[in-house]
Amino acid sequence: MSVTDEYLANNVEYAKDFTGPLPLPPSKHVAVVACMDARLDVYRILGLKDGEAHVIRNAGGVVTHDEIRSLAISQRLLGTKEIILIHHTDCGMLTFTDDGFKRDIQDEVGIKPEWAAEAFSDLEEDVRQSLRRIANSPFVTKHESLRGFVFDVATGRLNEVVL
Amino acid sequence: MSVTDEYLANNVEYAKDFTGPLPLPPSKHVAVVACMDARLDVYRILGLKDGEAHVIRNAGGVVTHDEIRSLAISQRLLGTKEIILIHHTDCGMLTFTDDGFKRDIQDEVGIKPEWAAEAFSDLEEDVRQSLRRIANSPFVTKHESLRGFVFDVATGRLNEVVL
Secondary structure, X not given: OOHHHHHHHHHHHHHHOOOOOOOOOOOOOEEXXXXXXXXXXXXXXXXXXXXXXXXXXXXXXXOOHHHHHHHHHHHHHHOOOXXXXXXXXXXXXXXXXXXXXXXXXXXXXXXXXXXXXXXXOXXXXXXXXXXXXXXXOOOOOOOOEEEEEEEOOOOOOEEEEOO | OOHHHHHHHHHHHHHHOOOOOXXXXXXXXXXXXXXXXXXXXHHHHHOOOOOOEEXXXXXXXXXXXXXXXXXXXXXXXXXXXXXXXXXXXXXXXXXXXXXHHHHHHHHHHOOOOOOOOOOOOOHHHHHHHHHHHHHOOOOOOOOOEEXXXXXOOOOOOEEEEOO
């Protein structure tokens, strides 16, 4: 049995107590951007309840075109007004370089990715970089709050990064 | 008090019972790609425990360059071997068109997004489109399983979409 099948069995149990549907727009008007890291259960870390906030995640919790796309849709079509950005300690993005990662792929499959891998060497500076990319976007302009944090995987605490 | 501040207060409570740190690589070797929708608590829907799986999310759960980047990092650097893709019923992406969305932005701020908004009109067909984009990528090649689902926001159940 694959892990996917195990998770599908879990879903059958989940659905037994499910009470839905909730409305489409996030009831707390919040959008979270966070790293994909397996240790970041964003709903638990922030105490999010079903239906409250959009959750956008990728490798690093960095802001690229696709996060701008998601945030623009979140704000313009579904009314979110606060953005919470979350990176974390012990992040995989601290362990490699774009050049090395792309060279390894090129060596193996013959094609070099045309995108940046977005590796970084300074966690807090990359939180600031992501905050600045949002602040600089002409498409994400509707928020009243934009704050960035580092989640400590050893303590479970969010520590704010000031721009 | 902002909602962000409320969530930060929740985080203080969360950290009180926190036991960490867990290892960086996902222990179940799974990567999930899902929509950012507020009603999709991916950890609960699949029964994921802390540290088991990467969770990648965006508007629609679509596969663009940034999801390919995240999946490539997930597989090549952190050893994931299964991909679970999740769209859902009552998705916001079914409610607009790329052309209209981008025209509204251009009318307001004078600049037209250079990216696709990735709206879609057929839920199951867009799951297949996302599966095909992964299958077609030269950079995401390490998985042994790739399956797509529609989460029903009325019942809590995942229904598989066959390619």
